[in-house]
Amino acid sequence: MLITAALTEAAGAPFVLREVELDAPRPGEVLVRLVSAGICHSDLIVRDRWFPVPLPIVLGHEGAGVVEEVGGDSAEVRVGDHVVLSFDSCGACARCRRGAPAYCADFVARNFSGVRGDGSTPMRSGSAAVHGFFFGQSSFATHALAPVRSVTPMPRDLPLELLGPLGCGVQTGAGSVLNSLACEPGSGIAVFGAGSVGCSAVMAAVIAGCDPIVAIGRNRARLRLAEELGATHTVELGRAEPVGRVRELTGGRGIDYTLEATGVPEILRMAVDALHSSGVCGVVGGAAPGTEVALEMSGLMFGRQVRGIVEGDSIPQLFLPVLADLHVRGRLPFDRMVSLYPFAEINQAARDSQRGGCLKPVLHFKGF
Ligand SMILES: [Zn+2]
Ligand SMILES: [Zn+2]
Known part of the structure; x- marks a missing residue:
């Protein structure tokens, strides 16, 4: 046809x-x-x-x-x-x-x-x-x-x-929080990147019961929306230093989970540095093949994890109806x-x- x-x-x-x-x-x-x-x-x-x-x-x-x-x-x-x-x-x-x-x-x-x-x-x-x-x-x-x-x-x-x-975008952001990182109620998460994947992660973090939920990005309007969607704190890149701010919010110890949704190596470095000693950083930001990132090896030694996530570890036929149901209930x-x-x-x-x-x-x- x-x-x-x-x-x-x-x-x-x-x-x-x-x-x-x-x-x-x-x-x-x-x-x-x-x-x-x-x-x-x-x-x-x-x-x-x-x-x-x-x-x-x-x-x-x-x-x-x-x-x-x-x-x-x-x-x-x-x-x-x-x-x-x-x-x-x-x-x-x-x-x-x-x-x-x-x-x-x-x-x-x-x-x-x-x-x-x-x-x-x-x-x-x-x-x-x-x-x-x-x-x-x-x-x-x-x-x-x-x-x-x-x-x-x-x-x-x-x-x-x-x-x-x-x-794609919603299942990636929401699935990263609900399936891949499986954030527990009361755990803290910092989301680097306030695009559609990052904002979906913020909405899912509210559903998971995370606190604090820190959204980090460059675009002020997007950060405002992230706040309306449930981010407890926002950090504007270029105006504040995200790692220090996340540490401050977590009594100096670092946060349980971070999600890197920008694809920028320097931001991935921040997302790892913002973790506490056995926190987990999920990586969903797309970078060009060959892009490298520098991480402090001793910082990884004590149990920190960095893991790539594709499509929020979703089985679409199971997860998409769940997301649609959450949407109908006003939660997504x-x-x-x-x-x-x-x-x-x-x-x-x-x-x-x-x-x-x-x-x-x-x-x-x-x-x-
Ligand atoms: Zn996509
Ligand atoms: Zn297969």
Whole structure:
């Protein structure tokens, strides 16, 4: 079928809307009509070639929409289901079987190669191949082909135009606190970076019962929002020294948990230095391959941990409905981060997000 997709054709170039031909779903795939798609920082750093993906490709990995066709038999997904799309995994490797699909042995091939296992692309422009399956979806398009394992059915009474960010940014921030760090009630957390992942972590820290919850960032408006979402303290980078401030707030001993959501080595160093001697730092900020960080070795000796986290250690089919339920109960007001843009304004939305003008741009497909 003919669809409209936002193509990434060259490194750093703006997205270009084009009509492309999309395959019918094969067994194990689902055709989804997108209602909304969030723009995540990872879309922009992949567009800018921090991570190599084959071009041209359709990016986008926070899609929400309605299932229009199911390839083959599927017990999990039916035509008409309202769904949120997330990352793909194989379901068969040891890590998938242990309930850790974000660390699937086949994660890179399934989410970044742009092709199926047999090398075929899901889209074409004229006779030229167009790559897809980015994070199991490629949702900067009116329609997406998604592997069944990247699809999570959601209750029908929820607003699909808002739900997309659950599939990456919100699940990454909230999952880091609730699943990966598993912060105990009364534990302290400092979140470095007050973007959509950081603010999601702050909301989750409130749910977990953390105290204090310190949000650290450069953008004053975002820090104000973090405060409204439940941060007990904020630190503006450049105006105050975060490590000293966190130590001050914790009687000089350092904090139980930190989350690094900026991808900046100097900030990761701060996030580790702010821990108490056996605290844990979760790392979710995307940095370019080859980026190095200096840490004080003796500081790690006494039990401090630094651990990378992918997609909040989430099993999307289990965790996304939990997040949606928390939202309905008013405990995860992620809609406060969202600014809606028409699909045709994707480049404006990307610019606004990079300049700090909006926290979580979400494209909607009305009129397409
Ligand atoms: Zn796997
Ligand atoms: Zn993402």
